[in-house]
Amino acid sequence: MQISRQASIDPMTATLHEVTFGPGCPDTACDALAARTGLSKSSIKQAMIKGAVWLCRSKSKPRRLRKATTILKAGDTLQLYYDPAILAVSPPIADCVRDLGHYTIWFKPAGLLTQGTRYGDHCSLARQVEQYFKMKRNVFLVHRIDREASGLVILAHNQPAAAKISGLLQKNRIEKEYAVWVRGDLTQSPSNGRIDLDLDGKTALTRFRFIRYDPEKDRTLVHAQIHTGRLHQIRRHFSHIGFPVMGDPRYGRGNHCPEGLQLVAFRIALDCPFGNGHIEAKINLKGFET
Missing domain, CATH: 3.30.2350.10 (Pseudouridine synthase)
Incomplete structure (x- = not known):
């Protein structure tokens, strides 16, 4: 016996398929989902490989299930978070x-x-x-x-x-430094390299230094460091003082940029906790040169 549930997550593309299995179920995970969702086995296998299928078993935490031939046990629940648009994405490579x-x-x-x-x-x-x-x-x-x-x-x-x-x-x-293009001439701001504004009811501090102003595009390149880790801290802080990050789709106005969000975590430095001395990694990206 099995109990099936299907819930629409996004009316455009996404669907949650959930199946709980009773005693005597001989199905493999792939066969079970194909039979209960109407999706092809090849589609199910791709969804499993890409991490969209979850196995809920007994008192264990849900985990991604990637092996199509996994034999199910009584009480197992399979969840398939199926969004063909997401599954079709070819991501950039790190x-x-x-x-x-x-x-x-x-x-x-x-x-x-x-x-x-x-x-x-x-x-x-x-x-x-x-x-x-x-x-x-x-x-x-x-x-x-x-x-x-x-x-x-x-x-x-x-x-x-x-x-x-x-x-x-x-x-x-650990030093983390960001290169950021913001809209406007930040050299005229009274902020003096420091933004100390609470975010979400918690203290938040961002320090920055001016690198150069581009009058042709009316934007300023800064190097910033955050001393607290609030959600979208750099983006929100610069938006709050009237100099939003270029290309930010969420914060600020008049800061559209066809190249996307102009924020790069370009440097990390730390003293290795395993005795490898001082470690520094730095990258140089086109458009963020000093």
């Missing part, structure tokens, strides 16, 4: 900048998620790193940058490394 064994530093291009969603993880940095190392290293996210932004991200590969790097981040002992 680059490994430094490999320190316990952790790596990656360049995440704009348009790539740091972490997957219920609808899949093939468009995420975390999944690309797993595949880069052929599933021989675990991947622990210790910080993120926005999907629309590009730049350097540290990923840990074991729990001790994740704990050590997270501790450094909490103590502001």
Whole structure:
């Protein structure tokens, strides 16, 4: 016996298919979903490979199920978060900048998620790193940058490394520097290189220095560092003082940019918690030259 539920998530494309199985069910995961959703087995397999199928078993946390031949047990629930538009996306590819064994530093291009969603993880940095190392290293996210932004991200590969790097981040002992184009002539702002405005009821501090003003496009390049980790902190802070980040689709007006969000996490520096000395990674991107 099985109980099926289908819920529309987005009337345009997305659907949640959920099936709970009773005693005596001999189905493999792929066969079961194909029979109960009307989708082809090839579509189901692609959805599984791309991380859109979840297995809920007993008291365990839901986990992504990628193996099509998995035999189901009584009480198992399968969830398929099916969005053909998301599954059809070919994501940009990240680059490994430094490999320190316990952790790596990656360049995440704009348009790539740091972490997957219920609808899949093939468009995420975390999944690309797993595949880069052929599933021989675990991947622990210790910080993120926005999907629309590009730049350097540290990923840990074991729990001790994740704990050590997270501790450094909490103590502001990892330097993260961002290159940002903002609308307008920021050199005329009274902010004096410091934005100290609460966000979401919490203290938030952004420091920045002027690099150059482009009068032709009426925009200013700054290098910024955040001393707190609030949601979209840099983007919201510059928007609040009237100089929104160029290309930001959410914050500010008159800051459209055909090249997308002009925010790059271009530098990371830290004292390696595993005795490898001072580590610095830096990238230079066209259009953000000093």
